[in-house]
Amino acid sequence: MDQTPFLGHGVGLRRDHYQRICSEPTRCDWFEVISENYMRVGGRARAVLDKVRSDYPIILHGVSLSIGSSDPLNESYLKDLADLAAETEPAWVSDHLCWTGTGGHNAHDLLPIPHTEEALGHVVDRIRRVKDKVKRPFAIENVSSYMAYNGSQMPEWEFLTRIAEGADCGLLFDVNNIYVSGQNHGFDPREYMRALPGERIYQIHLAGHSDIGTLLLDTHDHAIIDPVWQLYEETIERFGPVSTLIEWDDHIPPFDRLEQECLRAGEIHRRALAARGGGASLPSERRGGPLRPPSEAVPV
Amino acid sequence: MTVPQNPQLKQLQGLVWKLITAPEGVQKGLADLAAKGDPAPEQLRKWIVSDAKLSAEGRLDVYANMYFYRLKDALLADYPKVAKIIGDDRFHNLVTDFLLVHPSKHYSLRFLGEPFPGFLAKHADAQEFPWLPDLAALEWAWGDAFQAENSPVLDRESLATLGPDQWAEVRFQLALGVRLVEASWDLDALWENTALVPERKRQALLVYREDDMAAFHVVPEEDIPALKAILAGQTFSDVCEAALHGDDMDASAQHAARILGELFAKQLISSYNV
Numbered sequence: 001m002d003q004t005p006f007l008g009h010g011v012g013l014r015r016d017h018y019q020r021i022c023s024e025p026t027r028c029d030w031f032e033v034i035s036e037n038y039m040r041v042g043g044r045a046r047a048v049l050d051k052v053r054s055d056y057p058i059i060l061h062g063v064s065l066s067i068g069s070s071d072p073l074n075e076s077y078l079k080d081l082a083d084l085a086a087e088t089e090p091a092w093v094s095d096h097l098c099w100t101g102t103g104g105h106n107a108h109d110l111l112p113i114p115h116t117e118e119a120l121g122h123v124v125d126r127i128r129r130v131k132d133k134v135k136r137p138f139a140i141e142n143v144s145s146y147m148a149y150n151g152s153q154m155p156e157w158e159f160l161t162r163i164a165e166g167a168d169c170g171l172l173f174d175v176n177n178i179y180v181s182g183q184n185h186g187f188d189p190r191e192y193m194r195a196l197p198g199e200r201i202y203q204i205h206l207a208g209h210s211d212i213g214t215l216l217l218d219t220h221d222h223a224i225i226d227p228v229w230q231l232y233e234e235t236i237e238r239f240g241p242v243s244t245l246i247e248w249d250d251h252i253p254p255f256d257r258l259e260q261e262c263l264r265a266g267e268i269h270r271r272a273l274a275a276r277g278g279g280a281s282l283p284s285e286r287r288g289g290p291l292r293p294p295s296e297a298v299p300v
Numbered sequence: 301m302t303v304p305q306n307p308q309l310k311q312l313q314g315l316v317w318k319l320i321t322a323p324e325g326v327q328k329g330l331a332d333l334a335a336k337g338d339p340a341p342e343q344l345r346k347w348i349v350s351d352a353k354l355s356a357e358g359r360l361d362v363y364a365n366m367y368f369y370r371l372k373d374a375l376l377a378d379y380p381k382v383a384k385i386i387g388d389d390r391f392h393n394l395v396t397d398f399l400l401v402h403p404s405k406h407y408s409l410r411f412l413g414e415p416f417p418g419f420l421a422k423h424a425d426a427q428e429f430p431w432l433p434d435l436a437a438l439e440w441a442w443g444d445a446f447q448a449e450n451s452p453v454l455d456r457e458s459l460a461t462l463g464p465d466q467w468a469e470v471r472f473q474l475a476l477g478v479r480l481v482e483a484s485w486d487l488d489a490l491w492e493n494t495a496l497v498p499e500r501k502r503q504a505l506l507v508y509r510e511d512d513m514a515a516f517h518v519v520p521e522e523d524i525p526a527l528k529a530i531l532a533g534q535t536f537s538d539v540c541e542a543a544l545h546g547d548d549m550d551a552s553a554q555h556a557a558r559i560l561g562e563l564f565a566k567q568l569i570s571s572y573n574v
Contacts, residue, residue, distance in 0.1 A: 036408045042450035042476070044512040064407035070310035077407045102313040106404040107367050108374075108412075111316060119309055147359035148349040151306045184353070214354045215362060 001168055002137035004092055004202045007057050007243035009266045014248075017255040018048045026255070028056075028262050032245050035062040035093070039080040049088065058090050059203065059245075060136075061172075064106060065095035067126050067140065068113035071102055078133045085136050091243075092137035092202055094172045097123070097160060112145035115152035115159035120166070127167035139170035139202045144180040144209070144218030155187065157195040170202035173242070175232050176224065180209050180216040189231055198239035206232055206265060207247035221250035224261060229268060236272035244269060303342045315343050320364040321403065323396050326357050371399060371412060378413040379439050381494050382432055386425055394425055410447060413440060431498050434483035435490060438516070441479040441507040446514040448477025451570040459572070466574050468537040472530055473571045474563070478508045480519070480531055488518050508568050526556050530563070 008029030013021070021031075031052055038049050052058065064077060085093055098110040113119050131138045142160055154162075164171050173196060175189075182189040206229075208222030224246070236242065246261045307315075318340060322329025333340040348356035372395045376383050383391040402415045417436035426432050453475075462470065481487070483503045490498040504519040506527065519527055525542040534542075536556065543559075545551035563569050 036410075039408065040449050041410075041447050043446055043448065043509055045447065046450060047512065068309075070308075070313050074407060080407075099313060101404075102310070102317050104405055105317070106407060107317070107320065107363075108370055108404060108409055109320075109363060109366050111313075111363065114309070114312060116306075116309075122309065146362040147356065149312065150347055150349055151312075186351075186353070214358065217362070 001200065002092070002170065004137050004170065004243075005057075006241050007059075007091060007203075009244050009246070009262045009269065010056075010059075011246045011258050011262050012061075012249065013049070013052055013058075014252055015045070016252045017258070018044070020255040022048060022051050025055075027259050030057040030059070030091075030243070030245075032059045032061050032247075033088075033090075035060045035081055035084060035095075036064050038088075039077075039084050053088050058088060060085055060088065060090040060093045061141075062093070062095040063110070064100055064108070065130065066100040066106075067095060067097065067130070068111075068119060068123055069099035069102055070122075071104065073126055073129060078130065082134050085134050090136060092139055092170060093134050094139040094141055094170075094203065096141045096143050097163065098143045110143045112143060112147065112149075113159075114149035115154045115156055116149075117153060120159060120162055123163050124166035127163070127169050131167070131169065137170060137202065139172040140164065140167075141172035141205065142174050142177050142181075144174075144177040144184075144216075146184055146215055146217070148185055155192075155195075156181070157192040161195060161197055164197060164200045169200075171196065171200045172203045172205060173201045173235070174205040174207070175235060176205065176207040176209055176228050176247075177218060179228050179231060180218050183216045190234065193231065193235055194238065196239075201239055201242050204232065204235065204242050204244045205247050206244060206261075219250060220247045229264075232265070233268050233272045236269050237276045240276065241269070241273060303339050303346055305346055307343070307347055311343075312347055315340060315347065316360065316363070319344070319360050320367050321399070322364065323400055326360045326364050330357065368396070368399070371395070371404065371409070374409040375413050375416065378443050379416060379436055381439055381491070382420070382436050384494050385429055385432065385435075390425060394420075394423065397423065413443075416440065431483075431485040431487070431490060434481070434485050434487055438481045438483070438487050438491065438505060438507070441481050441505075442514045442516065444479065445477040445507050445509045448475070448509060451475035451477075453567045454564070454569045454571055456564045462574070468535060469574050470536045470572050471533050471574075472536075472560070472563075472569050473533065473573075474531060475508065475568050475570045478506070478531070478568050480524075480528060481505045481507055481516075482524075508566065510566060522555075523559055526559050530559065 010028050010030035010032060013031040013033050033049060038045060062081065096110045097113065099113060100109060100111065101107050127138065127140065140163065178189040178192045206224050207220045208224050210217045210219040210222065244265050246258060246265060248258055319326045319329050330341050330344065344356050350356040375395050398416060398419050402419060404412045417433050417440055420426055420436050421433035484500060486499040486501050487503055487505060490496050504524045505516045506519050507516040525544055526539050529539040529542040539556045540552040543552040543555040545555060
């Protein structure tokens, strides 16, 4: 299993915040980058990515790997992802335990996989191939879901755990997603959390969601609610320090607001570690640094 | 045909795809499939959980709505001026029609809208607003120029070693994202004011990235043939011929050199070969 550093607390890199992030230091320890937004992309977006990477650690987080699809793995996608990973040297690369399309088409959504032995073997094999291509530590994320399959043979937490162990990969544990899915499908998120192999959790996601009455939706457009903060604190108490990211992708607030959520996560993290009996963990020193010989400054 | 209780992954995903992409929603999609003798209703009942909280159809509808509105938002971001001209309701219907013919096939939403100008040219909306396809082509080129991968910039001085004989055979490659949009309407005016009914006129616009921003300018009519030859990677000799000065080869060469000089000044030439 790959060894990954403790990065501290970070936020997603979003266009709305480019100017702020590049113009002065932030109180965030690292940034998560949506892989597809920077694959084969140049201009300002790439300049900002390079600038951020020179100052902070980053993670590449994808949405189109479609690891659970019955379609073959997209070799063009894997090459472009591997190229971006080689250029930007993320601490790890991640994507979702889902499928996004079939028949050569892409729904650009994270569709749930049935928890079957067939699907499990299929996904394990594909993750191993992805790891070989990308050549970085790789983590798979649990998704929120709004439907389930009658043919599922095991609970989601068992499915996720067996995939991580079979593929020897990490987990990106989305705490909001188990809260949302728990409400949507009637399971206890704490049972889910306690079943996970803590040593494989590279990263945690925290986010807000929407309540449409019948279901909760993982919309990433609200502040994190108290039950999700509580679940986060219990996760850290149980597993120890885990790099944590605040996701806020729609109705994006000013950066200062996002930074506040990041700092709050840090406070809760420290409190949880104290309750666990450990000292506060410090993130590794910022591991940005130039990827290439210094060149003329790129104004952003 | 008997519907198995435990489908293979491909069967299951095929069912979900059919239903979440049905243009009028899951329920209508199921009814249409049932009318054709498709086993989808029985498959849905057997394969997707229905419970007291929400039916299987209702749960799939959540995904169906997310599918459509995510892609509609992407197309709205690519074609804001087209959307503004035809209004939200018609844009909604246009997107519905578009996705039926051109579902996304790329890993990035960035490329979803690439076939949109061509699709629009054959759509009924183009009859009421005949300038829409040209405007869409310009919007696409604009977005592509903004996001195109970085290209090296050719230093003009590197051509100093070329002899006169070599110059005739030189072919230039332009930076990624540089594109010539040829239109039948005054897009330059329409770009600034989408409420206009634009003048019908032949117009060519060179679209590129400058200082990290997308930009375009109207190409003088006399420059269009030579510029097209450069963009097509033709030899400098061919570019001079396209510059159209009759038998005056010196004038043709000067014209071609001027156009090249303007491209060099904007750092739009990335390489050459002989």
